[in-house]
Amino acid sequence: MRRFFIFFNLLPLLIPFLAIIGGGLLVTTLQSFGLFMFSYQYEDMFFAYKELFTDTWFLRSAVFSLYVALSATLISIVLGTLFAYMIWRLPARYHSRTVIYKIPLILPHIAVGFIAVIVLSRTGILSSMAYQLGIIHSFESFPNLLYTRSGIDLIVAYIYKETPFVMVMVYAILSRFDKRLMETASMLGASRLRIFFTLILPFIMPIINTTFIILFIFSFGGFDLPFVLGDSYPGMITIRIYEYFFQKDMALRPVAMAMLTLVFSFSLLFIFTYLKLSSRLEKGVRKL
Amino acid sequence: MIRLIALLLLFSVLFIFPLLVLGLYAASSGWSFPNVLPLSFDLRSLNYLLAHRSDIAVSLAASCGYSFGAVVVTLLLTILPAKLFARTCFTGKPFLEGLFLAPALIPPMAFAMGAHYIFLYLGISDTFIGVVLILSLYTYPYMLRALTAGFQTYGEEFALCARNIGASTTRTLLTVEMPLLLPAIVAGGTIVFLVSFSEYFLVFLIGGGTVPSYSGYIFPLLNSSDKSVASLLTLLFVLVPILLFVVIDRVVYATYRRRGML
Amino acid sequence: MLQGAGCTTVKVIVMLFCLLVWTPSQVFAAQSFAEVEDAAGGSKVKWFMWGGSPTINSWVDTYVADQVKKRFDITLKRVPADAAIFINKLLTEKQTNRDKGTMDLLWINGENFKNAMENDLLHGPITQQLPNFRYIDPATVEYDFGFPVRGYEAPYGRAQFVFEYDSAKVATPPQSFGELKKWVKGHPGKFTYPSPPDFTGSAFIRQAFYALTGGHEQYMHGVDEELFQKNAPKLWDYLNEIEPYLWQKGGTYPKDIAALDTLFERGEVLMNMSYHQANAQSKILQGRYPESVRTFVLEDGSIFNTHFTAIPYNAPNRAGALVVANFLLSPEAQLHKNNPENWGDFTALDLDRLPPDMRQRFASLDLGAATLSLAELADGAVPEIPSGYLELLERDWEKHVLRN
Numbered sequence A: 001m002r003r004f005f006i007f008f009n010l011l012p013l014l015i016p017f018l019a020i021i022g023g024g025l026l027v028t029t030l031q032s033f034g035l036f037m038f039s040y041q042y043e044d045m046f047f048a049y050k051e052l053f054t055d056t057w058f059l060r061s062a063v064f065s066l067y068v069a070l071s072a073t074l075i076s077i078v079l080g081t082l083f084a085y086m087i088w089r090l091p092a093r094y095h096s097r098t099v100i101y102k103i104p105l106i107l108p109h110i111a112v113g114f115i116a117v118i119v120l121s122r123t124g125i126l127s128s129m130a131y132q133l134g135i136i137h138s139f140e141s142f143p144n145l146l147y148t149r150s151g152i153d154l155i156v157a158y159i160y161k162e163t164p165f166v167m168v169m170v171y172a173i174l175s176r177f178d179k180r181l182m183e184t185a186s187m188l189g190a191s192r193l194r195i196f197f198t199l200i201l202p203f204i205m206p207i208i209n210t211t212f213i214i215l216f217i218f219s220f221g222g223f224d225l226p227f228v229l230g231d232s233y234p235g236m237i238t239i240r241i242y243e244y245f246f247q248k249d250m251a252l253r254p255v256a257m258a259m260l261t262l263v264f265s266f267s268l269l270f271i272f273t274y275l276k277l278s279s280r281l282e283k284g285v286r287k288l
Numbered sequence B: 001m002i003r004l005i006a007l008l009l010l011f012s013v014l015f016i017f018p019l020l021v022l023g024l025y026a027a028s029s030g031w032s033f034p035n036v037l038p039l040s041f042d043l044r045s046l047n048y049l050l051a052h053r054s055d056i057a058v059s060l061a062a063s064c065g066y067s068f069g070a071v072v073v074t075l076l077l078t079i080l081p082a083k084l085f086a087r088t089c090f091t092g093k094p095f096l097e098g099l100f101l102a103p104a105l106i107p108p109m110a111f112a113m114g115a116h117y118i119f120l121y122l123g124i125s126d127t128f129i130g131v132v133l134i135l136s137l138y139t140y141p142y143m144l145r146a147l148t149a150g151f152q153t154y155g156e157e158f159a160l161c162a163r164n165i166g167a168s169t170t171r172t173l174l175t176v177e178m179p180l181l182l183p184a185i186v187a188g189g190t191i192v193f194l195v196s197f198s199e200y201f202l203v204f205l206i207g208g209g210t211v212p213s214y215s216g217y218i219f220p221l222l223n224s225s226d227k228s229v230a231s232l233l234t235l236l237f238v239l240v241p242i243l244l245f246v247v248i249d250r251v252v253y254a255t256y257r258r259r260g261m262l
Numbered sequence C: 001m002l003q004g005a006g007c008t009t010v011k012v013i014v015m016l017f018c019l020l021v022w023t024p025s026q027v028f029a030a031q032s033f034a035e036v037e038d039a040a041g042g043s044k045v046k047w048f049m050w051g052g053s054p055t056i057n058s059w060v061d062t063y064v065a066d067q068v069k070k071r072f073d074i075t076l077k078r079v080p081a082d083a084a085i086f087i088n089k090l091l092t093e094k095q096t097n098r099d100k101g102t103m104d105l106l107w108i109n110g111e112n113f114k115n116a117m118e119n120d121l122l123h124g125p126i127t128q129q130l131p132n133f134r135y136i137d138p139a140t141v142e143y144d145f146g147f148p149v150r151g152y153e154a155p156y157g158r159a160q161f162v163f164e165y166d167s168a169k170v171a172t173p174p175q176s177f178g179e180l181k182k183w184v185k186g187h188p189g190k191f192t193y194p195s196p197p198d199f200t201g202s203a204f205i206r207q208a209f210y211a212l213t214g215g216h217e218q219y220m221h222g223v224d225e226e227l228f229q230k231n232a233p234k235l236w237d238y239l240n241e242i243e244p245y246l247w248q249k250g251g252t253y254p255k256d257i258a259a260l261d262t263l264f265e266r267g268e269v270l271m272n273m274s275y276h277q278a279n280a281q282s283k284i285l286q287g288r289y290p291e292s293v294r295t296f297v298l299e300d301g302s303i304f305n306t307h308f309t310a311i312p313y314n315a316p317n318r319a320g321a322l323v324v325a326n327f328l329l330s331p332e333a334q335l336h337k338n339n340p341e342n343w344g345d346f347t348a349l350d351l352d353r354l355p356p357d358m359r360q361r362f363a364s365l366d367l368g369a370a371t372l373s374l375a376e377l378a379d380g381a382v383p384e385i386p387s388g389y390l391e392l393l394e395r396d397w398e399k400h401v402l403r404n
Helices: A002-032 A047-054 A056-089 A092-106 A109-120 A125-132 A152-174 A179-187 A192-221 A224-229 A237-247 A250-281 B002-027 B044-051 B053-087 B093-100 B108-122 B128-154 B157-165 B169-198 B201-207 B214-223 B227-258 C002-022 C025-040 C054-072 C083-095 C110-118 C131-135 C177-186 C199-212 C225-245 C257-265 C279-286 C318-329 C331-338 C356-363 C374-380 C387-402
Strands: C044-049 C075-080 C105-108 C153-160 C162-166 C271-274 C293-296 C302-312 C381-383
Touching: A002 A250, A002 B053, A002 B093, A002 B108, A002 B128, A047 A056, A047 A250, A056 A092, A056 A152, A056 A192, A056 A237, A056 B002, A092 A152, A092 B002, A092 B227, A109 A125, A109 A152, A109 A224, A109 B002, A109 B169, A109 B214, A109 B227, A152 A192, A152 A224, A152 B002, A179 A192, A192 A237, A192 A250, A192 B108, A224 A237, A224 B214, A237 A250, A237 B108, A237 C083, A250 B108, A250 C083, B002 B227, B044 B053, B044 B227, B044 C054, B053 B093, B053 B128, B053 B169, B053 B214, B053 B227, B093 B128, B108 B128, B108 B201, B128 B169, B128 B201, B157 B169, B169 B214, B169 B227, B201 B214, B214 B227, B214 C075, C025 C318, C044 C054, C044 C318, C054 C075, C054 C318, C054 C331, C083 C105, C083 C110, C105 C110, C105 C318, C110 C302, C110 C387, C131 C318, C153 C318, C153 C331, C162 C279, C177 C199, C177 C225, C199 C225, C199 C257, C199 C271, C199 C302, C199 C387, C225 C387, C257 C271, C279 C293, C302 C318, C302 C374, C318 C331, C331 C356, C374 C381
Parallel strands: C044 C075, C044 C105, C302 C381
Antiparallel strands: C105 C302, C153 C302, C162 C271, C162 C293
């Protein structure tokens, strides 16, 4: 009876979840093996995977995506934690006045991509300011920030979007921290730096872990932002998937699906490994 | 006090400055290097907005429509499971909770492209309801979390009390549980709305260009070389959620604050 | 006397017979087209087309939509979508046996048309049904990128590839591909082209292909893979040779023509290219280009093509689509379109087939200082390559130039 009760309450979510998310993932995987591909028949089930691994472009794109995701997320976490800490240290009545940091949270990804293009371009506002300050004498001296192999435009754009998210998460946790612990430590002679690293940091570590996972996957698998920002070679993996799915011959669709299958398998593996590792370090604290 | 000002200054530069730049682009057509401010201002982008106002209005309305639809659907999907997770313990609960967080953790592209195939066969691709459905399945984790927290906060006692005094299930639901839950619903709902409203890829994939959307409308313009019009329309894109939050804050939260419930 | 009467009767019968059989089918088309127009009245037509040009979007949204509403009570809805994407969509719909689609009219040509025809995605033939088709010289629309049209798509404009530059910044533009190479090397970082499969970028490498491998005639007889493999390396060598002197040292290419437009408008590169002859003039009138911008073609020839509209096999509003396609072909619409103030797209009509007053109005159009004269354009015009080669070129560009 209890079992039935539990099951019944889960049903409204479970059914659509299994059908659409489970079903969606299943179809993606099957199509990567050439099955369920409408009327197309393939002799070799693994041709899509072979194509991916024999040609270097896929690996380069994957590495590039990982590099962009890692850089953006790490920097966002450092900046976000720092800013959240700075806000929290202000007298309580001032906290709500800093709300403007939440603006990038409501900006759509495509808008952030667009903003990155107009701010970072060689003939954009940053470049103009550098010129007026006498740092450069023509726009050609301004470094290439957009469409480069260093992915710096993508990283900056993702940092702009992700830092406020980190701030919100860390601030929420920090507000639960008992300030008297800090006062005690400081009375005992601990420096501000020491207080931060030995008191605050372990306290906020769980939320940082959660946030890291979320943001890393989000920037690795995000499509809207790189799509507007524009990329060339090797570019983000999601754009390659889009090209294979929409712009190439339909017979090549399994290649797109194979890439997608690898992307989500990697995400699952990443989450699993990361959680296992961090739970070893802090036992029993709720992660998600 | 100085620290506040310094921090505010820093945040303004980092977070508001790009929006200001957008505003300046929107107000002038010929702004280019090396001018830090546009030399001349014009209303060309505004004229474009007015000339295309019906198209823009339709796509804005559609975006608001399917975003709101997603709020309703996610509420219906997650309200019972949230109550279960908040109040009951059972084996496999942590596993299920983790599982249900999947759409927020794996790239949505992964299941959306497969789901597109399923929608095609079901005949709901290129339809409004298809878009609402895929957005709901992408954003429901936020509603689930918010509702779970909401149920955890107020506990069963209130409903039990009401039932004890003789209120029917429906009456309890409407006059006791829902009002207590409303802040959580609103919190979850605003995130669901925001994410759905801003989404481009899922709406483009499932909607196929047939379902109008503001993100779909603005996208080709972002890529074109007309930065002025694109900037104005982007500002409009941001305005809607801001208005929404202000209204929600005034209407809902103020009421709750007055009653001492927040 | 009977014989005389019989003779006349026979003559009359023969005359009637001739009239019935040899009357241009256009007359019948016109009669039944009125029925089509009636059926289309009060309906909605969704036209899927490339949405990357605000100028074209405006022309469709204002002039075309207004006119078809006034004349035929049709509500036109333009839906921005790349051709490759909506062909993909049609393919998927065909695979899932969807009989009622979502698209009524398409802007299509080239390899997308070929793809669509090979997969039976279009409804047709349609051109014989359109009364305004009488103003077209059928020979000009027999082939689309070397693929037989067979009346499945209706023309509505002619485009020719031109280069653009600012005459205030560049004194003498190069005259040939050889000179272009020298110019690029002499001005590092000031030239680039959109990455294929963008339409304009793809056209650029096609032009180069013609110029570097001895002209276009050799390719006009179907796709010869051997010939391609023999000649393509000359193209890759050229493109790879100029690559280090391109914008961003060729490490990245603008992803589409809109991106290149932005670079040119901002002065980051000194040359632009366009598949629209009057694009430069149009932008000058909008204030986006300085007045000193001019266009030129290379003496190795400049490619021209026709763009078409077509109707998907599962269009929900076939009648409406036919009416819009016909309107686009009308002399009034073509004239309005040709004016650089509105769009500047050249007409697909055969001016000799127009009534004299219409002909006069076309002749007196001011195409602007930045547009080359019709004579200059016609001089260098070469036909497009069969789309089989196009696909090979785009695929191999990625392999030999981009990934290098």
